[in-house]
Amino acid sequence: MLAIDNTNIIDLGRGNGLPGFAPKVAYAYDATAKTVTVTDTTTYQSGDSKKKLxxxxxxxxxxxxxxxxxxxxxxxxxxxxxxxxVTITLITTKDLVTDGGAYDIQAAGEASKWDRQYR
Structure with a gap:
């Protein structure tokens, strides 16, 4: 008898990322216009896409x-x-969720700090 049956969560990839899913978001800060614009360039798993950012x-x-x-x-x-x-929450159509951030932003860059907790 198993104390906890974890067979349905093995190989989810927690902490190591999921195969085919690589979050990537670029930002552009315009100090004159007082705006931050982001562009999602994430690589999604087959059959998945951005639901909300x-x-x-x-x-x-x-x-x-x-x-x-x-x-x-x-x-x-x-x-x-x-x-x-800048902090970013990315949710996919398969309900993968990850948070990323960019700190002390300049004119342009990428969110590079992703939490890797996908479910």
Whole structure:
């Protein structure tokens, strides 16, 4: 008798990523327009795609604004005296979920800190 039957969760890839799924999101910060725009360039597993991408831009004083990759996120309500942080939640049509971030952002870059907790 097994104390816990974990056969349905073996090989899910927790902590090591899932085969064929590689989250990748680029950002562009426009200080003049006071916007952050993100572009999803994720590699998805066969039969999977982006369901939702949530973007949060944070200032260093506790304020945040939220948007998606469908339009630029306005940072006009944030304090720009220090660099912003961007956190991203990516949800796929197969309900894989991962969070990523970019910190002290410059004009452009990539979210490179992904949590790798996919389910």
């Amino acid at each position: 949530i973007v949060r831009v944070h200032d260093k004083f506790g304020k945040k604004v939220e948007g998606t990759d469908a339009a630029a996120v306005s940072t006009a309500a944030l304090n720009a005296s220090k660099p912003f942080d």
